[in-house]
Amino acid sequence: KPQVVAHHSGAMDLTVTRPTRFPRRLPRQRFRGLVLASAGLACTAAMRPASMTAVLPGVNGDVALPLALGVAAVVALLFCCCLGPMLGSLLCYWRVLFFFWRGNRYVDLPERWGLSSLGRAHLYSLASVPWLMRQPHYRTGTFQQDMKTNLRNVVLPTGLYGIPLSVWASSRLAAIFAMLVVIPVAAFVGSVWRRVHGLETSAVECFSRSLLAPTDWFQLWRLNCRLASMTALATGSDDFKLEDKWVFIQACKAKGIAVTPVMDEPVTLVAKDVLEEGGMGIHVLKNVVHGGRWILQAKLDNCEAVNKLLPDNAPLSTLRVVTGSRGAIQGLSGQTASSPPKVKALCSVWRAGRAGASTDHSSVMVDVPGGSKSEILGTGSSSAHWYARGWKSLGMPLSTRNGAISRHPDTMLDLEGQKLPGVPAAVKLCEDAHKALMPGVPLAGWDVAFCTPKKQGGDPDLVLLEANLSCNFFRGSIDWEDYGSLLDEHFAAIDVRRHGQR
Numbered sequence: 001k002p003q004v005v006a007h008h009s010g011a012m013d014l015t016v017t018r019p020t021r022f023p024r025r026l027p028r029q030r031f032r033g034l035v036l037a038s039a040g041l042a043c044t045a046a047m048r049p050a051s052m053t054a055v056l057p058g059v060n061g062d063v064a065l066p067l068a069l070g071v072a073a074v075v076a077l078l079f080c081c082c083l084g085p086m087l088g089s090l091l092c093y094w095r096v097l098f099f100f101w102r103g104n105r106y107v108d109l110p111e112r113w114g115l116s117s118l119g120r121a122h123l124y125s126l127a128s129v130p131w132l133m134r135q136p137h138y139r140t141g142t143f144q145q146d147m148k149t150n151l152r153n154v155v156l157p158t159g160l161y162g163i164p165l166s167v168w169a170s171s172r173l174a175a176i177f178a179m180l181v182v183i184p185v186a187a188f189v190g191s192v193w194r195r196v197h198g199l200e201t202s203a204v205e206c207f208s209r210s211l212l213a214p215t216d217w218f219q220l221w222r223l224n225c226r227l228a229s230m231t232a233l234a235t236g237s238d239d240f241k242l243e244d245k246w247v248f249i250q251a252c253k254a255k256g257i258a259v260t261p262v263m264d265e266p267v268t269l270v271a272k273d274v275l276e277e278g279g280m281g282i283h284v285l286k287n288v289v290h291g292g293r294w295i296l297q298a299k300l301d302n303c304e305a306v307n308k309l310l311p312d313n314a315p316l317s318t319l320r321v322v323t324g325s326r327g328a329i330q331g332l333s334g335q336t337a338s339s340p341p342k343v344k345a346l347c348s349v350w351r352a353g354r355a356g357a358s359t360d361h362s363s364v365m366v367d368v369p370g371g372s373k374s375e376i377l378g379t380g381s382s383s384a385h386w387y388a389r390g391w392k393s394l395g396m397p398l399s400t401r402n403g404a405i406s407r408h409p410d411t412m413l414d415l416e417g418q419k420l421p422g423v424p425a426a427v428k429l430c431e432d433a434h435k436a437l438m439p440g441v442p443l444a445g446w447d448v449a450f451c452t453p454k455k456q457g458g459d460p461d462l463v464l465l466e467a468n469l470s471c472n473f474f475r476g477s478i479d480w481e482d483y484g485s486l487l488d489e490h491f492a493a494i495d496v497r498r499h500g501q502r
Contacts, residue, residue: 086191089208090184093123097179100127106495118480119213121487124495125226126179130172138232138240138469144169146229150470154218155393156186157385162393187211193398217383217475224443225470227490231442234497235331239438243469246288246295248437252464255436258429259464260449263296264289303460305421306450311355311410318360318447318465319423320474321371321430322347324486327439332493343434345372345427346443346483349476350420352380355410364405365474366415368423375423379403379416381475402475422450422460429462438467442490445471 092113099109106124109115115123133144140146147169155162168178191206200206209215214223232240242248252259267290273281286292300316310317327341348371351363367378381403385396406416430446438444445468450460 085204086188086207089204089211093184093211094180096123097127100124105499106492116213117484117488121227121484121491122214122219122223123212124491125223125230128226128230129175129179132226132229132233133169133172133175135229135233137229139243143229144172146225146470150225153389154386155389156182157388157396157398158393159396159398160394161391162389164389184211190399197399199399199401217473218386220478221470221472223487224472227442227487228470230494231328231332231440231490234494235328235440237328237331237440239440240469242438242441242467245466248467249295251437252433255433257433257436257464258462260297260300262289263287263298266296268292269294269296300449300451300463303450303452305460309408309413309415309418309420310353311408313355314410315353315357315359315362316449317351317353317363318449319368319371319420319426320347320349320351320472320476321345321427321446321448322471322473322476323430323434323444323446324482325434325439325442325444326486326489328442329489329493331440332490332497340435341439343431343439344479344482345431346479347473347476348372348423348427349474350377350423351474352408352415364408364415365476367403367476368420369477371423372427373424375419375421377415377418377420378477380405383475420450422462425459426450426462429464433464433467438469441469442486443471444469 096109096113096115100106100123106120109120109124129143133142133147135143137143137146140149148166151166151169152164154165156165168174168182187207187210191200191203191210194200194206195203210219214220228240231237242251249259249262264287267287269285269287271283271285275281285294285296288295302310302314302317306317307314322345323343324346325341325343330341348368350366350368351360352366353360354362354364357363364380364382366380368374368376369378382400382405385393385398385400388396407414426448429448430444433446434441434444447465447468449463449465451463453459453461
């Protein structure tokens with residue numbers, strides 16, 4: 001049976017499964033084999049010192065031998081001390097990828113490898129990326145084009161220079177290289193960095209978790225993207241059309257669901273800069289109601305209860321609620337739905353906007369644990385270092401702890417323990433909307449605004465802004481058991497459909 005490892009990360013207690021096939025430290029025989037292999041490398045270099053002379057022309061043959069032995073010894077030492085304890089997880093990670101690349105079935109994944117439901121879903125969908133990149137996507141031409149679009153402003157935090165992750169979506173070969181090399185290297189560096197900075201009790205456990213059952217926001221976001229894309233491809237459901245914001249607004253109105261209002265007039269809006277001339281600084285926006293591409297809306301404002309938690313001149317600060325549905329399972333298995341699927345909220349996070357920001361994309365992501373019943377705020381997190389392109393990354397941390405922020409950075413107000421009125425009602429609104437609008441979509445991320453009450457002294461007026469079907473948890477507390485089983489069931493059914501089409 002797999003061992004259960006409890007990992008504390010900020011405000012969350014994350015329980016993950018670690019394979020028992022590969023122990024934390026290598027067996028003595030395997031460790032001895034690594035040492036012997038490294039010794040063989042050193043002997044090879046020692047027997048051919050001329051090779052060192054060829055590489056370093058200024059080194060004569062007498063110096064080449066000890067230099068070669070020294071280099072080989074250092075490499076062996078670093079390899080055995082640093083990589084050795086992590087090698088088991090790395091081999092398991094590579095083995096599972098090649099297992100699926102050889103065409104094996106999802107249900108045939110050996111139980112002895114000890115993967116959790118989250119781990120199986122993650123590695124199966126990750127291994128599917130080279131195939132998926134050429135498949136049509138529900139909102140763009142192909143999944144590869146969607147990767148390029150959504151990863152162009154996201155970087156791998158290095159603390160030096162931020163290179164957009166979209167470079168690894170340039171080709172299938174680049175994506176495979178990222179899976180086999182970049183992800184393990186990033187997991188290794190990140191796990192050691194977090195251990196050194198006191199964010200982890202064990203670099204080995206962090207490395208294993210990062211590869212085999214990731215709980216970081218980025219890998220979960222990409223996992224959710226793959227789930228949405230593969231479900232849409234397998235079912236062809238029209239529910240995924242609601243990613244279009246105008247289609248979404250029309251559907252909400254038809255179902256009587258509170259949604260942000262749209263201006264019927266003007267037909268065309270012209271916006272001009274007050275100083276620019278010569279035809280510059282002018283924007284002509286044709287209203288979507290009249291056949292254009294622009295949704296024209298009046299600006300919404302936060303209610304007073306929300307404003308009390310924010311700095312002056314803060315943007316509209318919304319609640320992100322992620323809901324899950326199993327409505328697509330029956331369609332994937334060819335069954336007719338006998339009753340509406342159950343929809344459950346998996347996560348709720350309030351984005352506390354920063355002073356002077358235009359939107360709450362610049363915010364502190366404040367967890368609302370148990371949002372279906374509670375209005376009490378937890379601790380907050382930030383992912384700003386993931387969006388620092390170029391030299392903006394210089395000096396930024398490689399990683400941060402979930403729940404590391406308890407105060408709003410602009411006001412120093414302690415947000416933890418504060419009350420956000422209307423959270424349970426907002427969660428219920430999102431669950432009902434998911435069931436009514438898009439039961440065939442596995443996961444949906446809803447943005448809910450808390451606007452000024454229509455009646456003085458009443459509860460906030462809750463309004464849906466949009467639904468994101470390739471959604472982000474924003475580092476909130478997640479119902480891991482329900483989330484893992486939802487992933488597992490969907491990918492098992494999708495794999496049956498994929499093999500049936502071959």
